[in-house]
Amino acid sequence: xxxxxxxxxxxxPYRMFTSRAEFRLSLRADNADTRLTPLGENWGLIGQAxxxxxxxxxxxxxxxxxxxxxxxxxxxxxASHGLNLNKDGIRxxxxxxxxxxxxxxxxxxxxxxxxSDLSSATKEALEIEAQYSVYLDRQTADIAVxxxxxxxxxxxxxxxxxxxxxxxxxKQKLEKRNPSNIAEAQRIEGMTPAAIALLITHIxxxxxxxxxxxxxxxxx
Numbered sequence: 001x002x003x004x005x006x007x008x009x010x011x012x013p014y015r016m017f018t019s020r021a022e023f024r025l026s027l028r029a030d031n032a033d034t035r036l037t038p039l040g041e042n043w044g045l046i047g048q049a050x051x052x053x054x055x056x057x058x059x060x061x062x063x064x065x066x067x068x069x070x071x072x073x074x075x076x077x078x079a080s081h082g083l084n085l086n087k088d089g090i091r092x093x094x095x096x097x098x099x100x101x102x103x104x105x106x107x108x109x110x111x112x113x114x115x116s117d118l119s120s121a122t123k124e125a126l127e128i129e130a131q132y133s134v135y136l137d138r139q140t141a142d143i144a145v146x147x148x149x150x151x152x153x154x155x156x157x158x159x160x161x162x163x164x165x166x167x168x169x170x171k172q173k174l175e176k177r178n179p180s181n182i183a184e185a186q187r188i189e190g191m192t193p194a195a196i197a198l199l200i201t202h203i204x205x206x207x208x209x210x211x212x213x214x215x216x217x218x219x220x
Contacts, residue, residue: 025139030128034058060122061129068095070127071112081111099132142193149200150183163202170195 037054046064070093076086097103105123109115161172179185186196
């Protein structure tokens with residue numbers, strides 16, 4: 001919100017949309033303590049008792065994650081336990097299995113009894129983290145592309161109205177502001193990471209992409 005207000009300004013009452021957050025997959029209620037407690041500690045806002053409980057939960061989750069990434073199974077062995085996996089011969093870790101919509105720790109405890117030693121809170125946190133892991137990896141890759149593409153020049157001849165998937169509102173704002181590069185486009189009010197990705201793809205598919213230095217930009 002602070003970044004939006006200071007760098008983009010507002011032309012209407014400010015509204016906070018999760019979809020407009022740069023790292024929206026990471027901004028979840030279930031991981032708020034993990035994201036914010038270290039900040040509170042640095043600012044002297046966290047008491048010793050709370051800090052001790054946080055450290056204990058974090059250590060439990062770290063150990064559970066390490067265990068989940070160490071334990072693995074083949075498709076044939078999984079089939080003998082009623083798990084339907086692709087018969088590709090690839091071993092999958094317990095952590096990988098938790099990303100499947102029909103597999104949870106309760107079901108996997110029949111294969112690995114040691115999972116029953118985990119607390120209910122740790123189990124829930126591990127399941128949620130594993131389910132999001134694939135999407136978070138994609139988000140990290142998207143962020144890396146955005147950072148690399150900030151200096152990409154937007155050709156003067158570009159027709160924003162022809163960018164498929166871009167909302168009418170953002171098309172109109174782009175036409176009005178006519179940004180010269182991706183960095184400027186990112187500062188337009190209401191611009192989302194997904195919209196920026198569409199803009200970059202359109203530029204690369206319909207013309208010669210250059211960065212601000214004048215050098216030809218490398219393909220993403």
